[in-house]
Amino acid sequence: MCQIPDEGTQNGEMSVCETGTAVYRAAITHGSASGDIPECLLRLGLLRPQDGEPDVFLPVPPDVAAHHLALPIERAVRAQQQRLLDLRAAFSLVEALYREEQQQAVAPVRLLEGLEVIEATLWKLTESCQSEFQSSHPGPRPPRALAEALPRSRTMLERGVRQRTLYQHSARSHGPTLDYMEQVHALGGEFRTHYEVFGRVLLFDRSVALIPEGRYKGGHHHNALIVEHAGVVGFLADVFDHAWHLAVPVTFGTPDTRPAPLTDEKRRMVLRLMVEGHTDAAIASRLSMSTRTVANHVKRAAEAYGSRSRAQLAYLLAKSGHLE
Template identity: 30%
Template sequence: MARTRHRPWGKTRMGLGISAGHGEHLTAPAIRLYGQIARGEGVREEQKPELDELVAMGVVAYDEQQPDVPVALEPQEAMRRHTASKLAELTAQMEQVSAIPAVADKLAVQFERAALQSGAGSQFLGEPELVNARIQDVVAKAEVEILAAQPGGPRSRELMDIAVKRDSEALKRGVRLQTLYRDTVRDDEVTQEWARIMTGLGASYRTLLCPFERFIIVDRRHAFISDYVVPGAPEHAAWHVTDRAVVGYMAKVFENNWHRAMAWQGEPRERDAAGPVGAVRTTPLQREILRDMVAGKPQIATAARLGFSLRTLTRRIDDLRKMWGAESLPQLAAMWMDSPDRHVDDKPFEAERESAA
């Protein structure tokens, strides 16, 4: 090979990358070859592997004027450059590694949806047109019953006109139709009219004071629920559930709520002596506490939902007892049920946050 010589750092073209197959440690023959090159001695053909080690480590480069001539570089400066290069590589790799969990979460959602869409028991429906079309198709084929939990509030005239035709056809086929609403729909004239018409055709309606989730169950084989998989998902997104165990469980939840609810045939609400609905004396937060109380929910669950400590919730309930003059929790619940406050619809409700007391 050509004779080698020592050149200043700035006058050489240097390669700092690590070639495949070479580690970060130089072999003893490579170190001896470095001294040989630094002394300006030639490199033998059989020393080519050791020369590759030195070039990969960045302590030997090739002359710009004579590309075949290896040049020994000042080792301290060369290794500082090499170290900086490796640290930059490691930093980039660490950034990639730190992003892996977030990427995995995003991919997991897609993977789970794909698995469910392949027939594992649920199918994600992301577009409102697709959701409505699927519900219409399943309801049109109902043979035994349709159970609907609708906490969203009064019906619009447009929705009523669409639903009258669809549901009346199901009732003519002998399908049992049960729908659960929030208690506040009793004050809406359009929903009153809807309930009177459909009750006359054989449908059943009840209203519930406490909150509940939206879903539709058809023949205990199909269920439609909102999307709880992806946080902040659009309201129109839904899942079509066909897992028999899950649908059966949901039907049981509906039955429990149905038995606690009050029958309604579309009649206007009778006002009690306490005054109109607007004459309330409780705050939205207090009404949430009272609704959970009459629903039989444990206080620890209510406290967790509202962001309180159990001690804070207990103090809030004591304040309510004093305000209503109730001597016990059952009496407080009874006074709440007889008051106009229970007819107020606070949805959506945002809980007040309070430090633990």
């Protein structure tokens, strides 16, 4: 006898064996069949027992038998299709809600165009800052920028907000910056300087950052990016903390005493960059000083070491270990 795989078997294969074909042909010809009936004919419904005579089987037209077997499958398919439609309809409602809320939510990074927009945003962030303000400023700040920053600093410090600011060592000899630092320091602000500062950034409560718009760096455009992505702002705050730990504190004594420039530190950094192969212009840009100042530091070192060329000076400096 033939064997028909169960409905759950691979590919759900169903077919009529040779014996089944012969028996079915005989049943059609004689009107019925009896004896051993191949299982394939019974599984496919091509033969059915005659009423009152269970040993006699009558032929069933193929289309009728196929319809009988297909009906529950078609019902199951329709039920699954309806379930799929209901599922999509249910998610379409919440998807529309999600998109609407996302559009109304604040974007993690936004472009601020124009000085007026940036200034208004700074004041908004200043007024909402509750615990800490951190800022990093490579290079000298224009007197106008310092004048605009002073009332914002005063507003936060008087409210008990901690303020920490990083500058390059060159700020210690920049008059307008010293004036600003002295006034803010008197209110409780903290300042430190380093050879290089990683970049310009303003951080409010370690949750919002303001950075320059990089495409216009050094140009005439006045644009900035406001960043509110927790991961990015947290990373910037950690970078600031690391730089702050390495920087040198700026302290003020009596009102007439200002912090002395870190001449030795500055000269050592100039020479270290020179040994690494940087040009005077590149060193001046990185350390926020004039190329003339860089050249003077290199000249004095050359005289001290008795070198006759820049390459020889670099070799002697590296060999001496004085820059370590």
